Amino acid sequence: MTFQDLIAKLTGYWADQGAVVAQPYDMEMGAGTMHPETFFRVLGKAPWKVVYVQPSRRPADGRYGENPNRLYKHHQLQLILKPSPQDIQDLYLESLAACGVDASQHDLRFEEDNWAAPTLGAWGVGWQVVLDGLEISQFTYFQQAGGIELAPISVEITYGLERLAMYLQDVDDVYDLTWTDGVDYRTVRLADEQQSSRYAFEEADAAALSRGFDEAIAEGSRLIDSGLVLPGYEQCLRASHLFNLLDSRGAVSVSDRPRRILAVRGLATAAAHRYLADQ
Amino acid sequence: MSGRELLIEIGCEEIPADWVAGLAQGFETAVTEGLDRERLTAETIGSHSTARRLVVHGAGIPESQPDQVQEVLGPPWRVARDEGGGWSRAAAGFARRQGIEEPDFESRLQAVETPRGQYLGIRQVVPGRPAIRILPGILEDALRAVPLPKAMNWDASIGEKPFAFARPIRWIVALFGDEVIPFRIEVTGGTPVAAGNHSYGHRARTTVEEERPGAPFPVDSLGKLVEGLRSRYVLLDDEERKGHLLAAIRRCETAAGESAEVGTAADVHKDLVEVPGAVLGRFPDEFLSLPKEIRDTVLVHHQKFFPFPTSPSFIAVTNLPDDPEGHVRRGAERVVVARLRDARFFWDEDRKVSLAETRPRLAGVVFHQRLGTFREKADRMEELAAWIADAAGADAAAASQAAGLSKCDLTGNLVGEFASLQGLVGGLLLREEGLPETVWRAVYDHYRPGGLDGDLPRGPEGAAVSLADRADTLAGLFLAGEEPSGSGDPFALRRAALSLIRVLRDAPAEYPGPRSGWPSPEALLCRALDGYRPDDETRPVVCRKLADFVNDRLPHAFVGPSTPKGVVNAVLATRDWSHPVADTWQRIVDLAKAVGSGDYATLAAASRRVRRILAPEVQEEKGAGLDPALLTEPAEEELHAALERVEAEVLRCFAETRYFPAFQALATLSPAIATFFDDVLVMAEDPAVRANRLALLARLDALFSEVGDLSQIEASAS
Numbered sequence: 001m002t003f004q005d006l007i008a009k010l011t012g013y014w015a016d017q018g019a020v021v022a023q024p025y026d027m028e029m030g031a032g033t034m035h036p037e038t039f040f041r042v043l044g045k046a047p048w049k050v051v052y053v054q055p056s057r058r059p060a061d062g063r064y065g066e067n068p069n070r071l072y073k074h075h076q077l078q079l080i081l082k083p084s085p086q087d088i089q090d091l092y093l094e095s096l097a098a099c100g101v102d103a104s105q106h107d108l109r110f111e112e113d114n115w116a117a118p119t120l121g122a123w124g125v126g127w128q129v130v131l132d133g134l135e136i137s138q139f140t141y142f143q144q145a146g147g148i149e150l151a152p153i154s155v156e157i158t159y160g161l162e163r164l165a166m167y168l169q170d171v172d173d174v175y176d177l178t179w180t181d182g183v184d185y186r187t188v189r190l191a192d193e194q195q196s197s198r199y200a201f202e203e204a205d206a207a208a209l210s211r212g213f214d215e216a217i218a219e220g221s222r223l224i225d226s227g228l229v230l231p232g233y234e235q236c237l238r239a240s241h242l243f244n245l246l247d248s249r250g251a252v253s254v255s256d257r258p259r260r261i262l263a264v265r266g267l268a269t270a271a272a273h274r275y276l277a278d279q
Numbered sequence: 280m281s282g283r284e285l286l287i288e289i290g291c292e293e294i295p296a297d298w299v300a301g302l303a304q305g306f307e308t309a310v311t312e313g314l315d316r317e318r319l320t321a322e323t324i325g326s327h328s329t330a331r332r333l334v335v336h337g338a339g340i341p342e343s344q345p346d347q348v349q350e351v352l353g354p355p356w357r358v359a360r361d362e363g364g365g366w367s368r369a370a371a372g373f374a375r376r377q378g379i380e381e382p383d384f385e386s387r388l389q390a391v392e393t394p395r396g397q398y399l400g401i402r403q404v405v406p407g408r409p410a411i412r413i414l415p416g417i418l419e420d421a422l423r424a425v426p427l428p429k430a431m432n433w434d435a436s437i438g439e440k441p442f443a444f445a446r447p448i449r450w451i452v453a454l455f456g457d458e459v460i461p462f463r464i465e466v467t468g469g470t471p472v473a474a475g476n477h478s479y480g481h482r483a484r485t486t487v488e489e490e491r492p493g494a495p496f497p498v499d500s501l502g503k504l505v506e507g508l509r510s511r512y513v514l515l516d517d518e519e520r521k522g523h524l525l526a527a528i529r530r531c532e533t534a535a536g537e538s539a540e541v542g543t544a545a546d547v548h549k550d551l552v553e554v555p556g557a558v559l560g561r562f563p564d565e566f567l568s569l570p571k572e573i574r575d576t577v578l579v580h581h582q583k584f585f586p587f588p589t590s591p592s593f594i595a596v597t598n599l600p601d602d603p604e605g606h607v608r609r610g611a612e613r614v615v616v617a618r619l620r621d622a623r624f625f626w627d628e629d630r631k632v633s634l635a636e637t638r639p640r641l642a643g644v645v646f647h648q649r650l651g652t653f654r655e656k657a658d659r660m661e662e663l664a665a666w667i668a669d670a671a672g673a674d675a676a677a678a679s680q681a682a683g684l685s686k687c688d689l690t691g692n693l694v695g696e697f698a699s700l701q702g703l704v705g706g707l708l709l710r711e712e713g714l715p716e717t718v719w720r721a722v723y724d725h726y727r728p729g730g731l732d733g734d735l736p737r738g739p740e741g742a743a744v745s746l747a748d749r750a751d752t753l754a755g756l757f758l759a760g761e762e763p764s765g766s767g768d769p770f771a772l773r774r775a776a777l778s779l780i781r782v783l784r785d786a787p788a789e790y791p792g793p794r795s796g797w798p799s800p801e802a803l804l805c806r807a808l809d810g811y812r813p814d815d816e817t818r819p820v821v822c823r824k825l826a827d828f829v830n831d832r833l834p835h836a837f838v839g840p841s842t843p844k845g846v847v848n849a850v851l852a853t854r855d856w857s858h859p860v861a862d863t864w865q866r867i868v869d870l871a872k873a874v875g876s877g878d879y880a881t882l883a884a885a886s887r888r889v890r891r892i893l894a895p896e897v898q899e900e901k902g903a904g905l906d907p908a909l910l911t912e913p914a915e916e917e918l919h920a921a922l923e924r925v926e927a928e929v930l931r932c933f934a935e936t937r938y939f940p941a942f943q944a945l946a947t948l949s950p951a952i953a954t955f956f957d958d959v960l961v962m963a964e965d966p967a968v969r970a971n972r973l974a975l976l977a978r979l980d981a982l983f984s985e986v987g988d989l990s991q992i993e994a995s996a997s
Binding site: 047067068069070071084085086089090093103105106107108109110111112114125126127131132133134141143150151152153167170209 | 291292295296429431432433434446447449465467468469470473482484492493551554582583584595597598599601602604606607609610611613615616617620621624712
């Protein structure tokens with residue numbers, strides 16, 4: 001199964017379950033959880049089902065395209081179901097079956113793995129799903145987001161697409177993945193990995209990033225106060241990514257770190273509260 | 280066996296493996312208590328569990344509660360009769376309120392004795408309720424009483440009240456005999472989870488023909504459940520599951536030609552899987568050049584696989600009994616190779632510069648907000664470790680060098696990736712660099728021991744670094760006002776203190792060198808505190824807090840199977856953190872041995888008696904000193920002679936720190952003491968004789984006090 005077939009298969013499967021197929025958010029972020037389709041939709045009472053792919057940037061994981069398993073930018077397929085269906089584990093296993101995983105021949109486990117994102121004021125309990133020793137998904141029942149206790153409880157399932165595809169295609173190097181027939185992952189992505197790693201580790205202008213961070217926090221806070229929750233939250237996303245860049249550049253001093261994390265968390269929490277108040 | 284069977288199975292999404300046993304036990308206890316509380320006590324009760332189910336089974340449970348006789352009290356008996364001897368208005372009123380009418384008064388109303396006097400009352404029989412009506416409440420209470428390490432909200436409620444649990448509950452079997460117990464958990468926006476008589480086996484496999492894997496199957500008893508699950512790839516019995524797991528591991532070991540390093544992990548692994556299997560995986564020989572500690576971290580901590588001592592292989596436990604196509608093995612091997620390749624990348628990166636060159640980077644790692652960075656900590660430890668090693672007759676230069684480098688691996692790639700390898704990686708890197716064994720091993724070992732148990736550092740230099748690290752942390756965090764309070768101990772200072780005491784306790788016996796060279800906790804911690812340059816006002820305050828903290832922990836480090844509490848307390852009556860720990864420990868061990876072989880009961884009793892006699896008000900009477908000429912009775916002469924002999928012996932042995940013979944000698948005083956108290960009146964009429972006898976006892980007491988407080992010893996025997 002090619003990389004793009006895998007995306008189409010999983011997206012189609014969840015679309016058949018009634019999920020909205022959303023698009024990747026057009027801003028840098030570290031994980032699909034930060035997409036407003038997750039961050040805001042898990043708040044409040046309204047039911048929601050959504051699935052989307054989110055390219056996720058982790059500057060510190062950049063390896064100049066030289067490591068077969070680690071990427072500056074990888075792809076997450078993110079699913080939110082609110083409330084969580086009672087047969088969600090079975091639905092999830094069926095989604096793997098749809099991709100060709102025969103559970104009777106593979107060791108599939110739900111191993112405890114709780115999740116917390118301090119910058120989002122969010123945490124949940126759940127598992128990492130392990131397929132023959134390989135962690136292929138994160139399965140989380142959200143308990144809190146934006147510092148707010150959640151009811152109903154949403155389930156979030158995040159598929160690590162590169163990992164799952166490497167497993168299905170039986171390749172040891174991510175760059176050897178077949179994206180589509182005749183085109184490999186290397187052709188599509190390698191230059192991005194090389195250049196982004198160089199940027200993050202060597203070229204990023206720490207002073208400019210730091211100024212950008214402070215501007216984003218100030219702007220975001222002003223926008224949320226004036227009722228523009230989504231544009232305000234976008235500044236939170238921006239600040240979060242700038243923080244990650246600063247970090248990979250080794251430009252976050254230890255005393256600076258908690259201050260910046262608190263600032264991002266403050267914006268996320270304010271956006272969440274305002275969003276709920278406006279519902 | 281009369282009565283009915285109770286079968287409860289709580290079907291869950293995967294419960295964390297290391298909670299399973301505790302949750303099942305807690306559930307069984309709660310069900311048992313609920314049954315007892317409702318007078319429905321079971322003749323037998325037991326529990327089983329896997330990651331997906333908690334099962335409680337009871338037998339011999341009565342159909343219904345026994346009837347109960349209840350007393351209802353009315354007015355005091357003295358106002359129950361009127362002047363004519365009939366029932367008073369008060370009595371009649373009470374009776375009618377209880378539904379009793381006139382002709383029945385005489386048969387139903389009676390006098391009841393209470394602690395407050397005699398009252399008018401009635402006895403009525405409350406009929407027991409049928410168990411099936413009570414069991415839903417017992418089940419609810421029991422589910423709510425299961426102790427959860429962390430509760431999860433899943434939109435559930437029982438009887439309108441929110442209900443959190445370990446993970447969502449997806450099915451419930453609840454049978455009382457062949458009757459389903461009416462019980463349900465509501466789920467907001469979903470279907471209620473109602474008790475029934477169907478269970479579920481393995482999700483992906485079944486041996487039952489024409490049955491879809493994971494389909495429900497009916498159960499009517501524990502036996503049917505066990506067999507039904509067995510034919511659907513679930514072994515309910517813990518021991519059976521563990522047995523299968525160990526057998527599967529043995530098969531892999533046979534294939535590998537070597538025993539795997541399993542340890543006690545099988546106990547948790549058996550709860551990660553419902554039907555255990557194991558596959559033997561291999562990785563390329565090239566990774567054997569990676570230090571084994573690093574390989575094992577990848578295999579054990581990340582993958583929960585079992586490594587082998589030498590073979591480039593591992594065992595993966597599976598939730599399938601077999602792997603006919605080899606899918607599981609190949610998948611596991613691929614993950615392991617990817618992880619090992621990552622680890623080797625980090626290992627190679629970390630070796631590109633010497634560890635010493637990375638030391639300035641410690642300036643970027645905060646030790647504590649108010650105490651600066653690890654760079655400063657390393658500087659302080661360097662000085663402290665040299666001082667300890669010097670005193671202990673170890674290689675001070677090596678200890679100092681190791682202490683200075685001990686934290687450098689914190690800034691490296693490997694420790695960033697595998698935090699549990701801290702210390703080990705630094706040691707391994709230094710070994711690679713060709714540094715002397717005393718240095719690299721001291722770095723490697725410096726997080727040892729992890730408390731009262733666990734291995735000590737292998738050499739005295741490692742012990743010096745370990746002590747310097749713990750002492751610096753304790754002194755610093757107490758200075759910063761971070762001492763533990765109640766259950767809060769975020770910096771694990773209690774464990775740090777126990778580790779420190781443990782090293783000081785065992786080091787002199789463990790390592791060569793002068794046995795008396797290791798510092799007391801006081802000397803060590805105060806010197807560590809001085810490394811922070813506290814001001815004159817703060818220093819004594821922090822020292823006092825550290826003293827209390829360490830003294831509180833000393834008994835923990837000493838009480839053991841062969842060193843009972845009474846003996847420990849006897850010695851600690853006169854010993855604290857200001858004394859070398861190993862010496863205190865030696866006294867305790869030897870005293871415990873002497874107590875086991877000599878007559879210490881007499882000594883302990885004598886000690887208490889002497890203390891009483893020498894109460895402060897008579898102290899002044901004992902006069903200037905003992906005058907042998909004034910000893911008149913044979914028993915006091917005998918005690919004096921024995922005391923002269925034993926005192927000399929005890930003091931000589933103590934001077935040579937040979938405590939056991941001293942304590943043995945002390946025990947030989949017992950007969951003389953016993954005779955003395957039998958035959959001699961201490962408080963004699965003649966003031967001079969009396970003063971002399973008190974002086975004799977004071978001398979005895981002084982000798983006892985060399986040992987400690989002997990009166991504590993008997994307390995340990997009782």
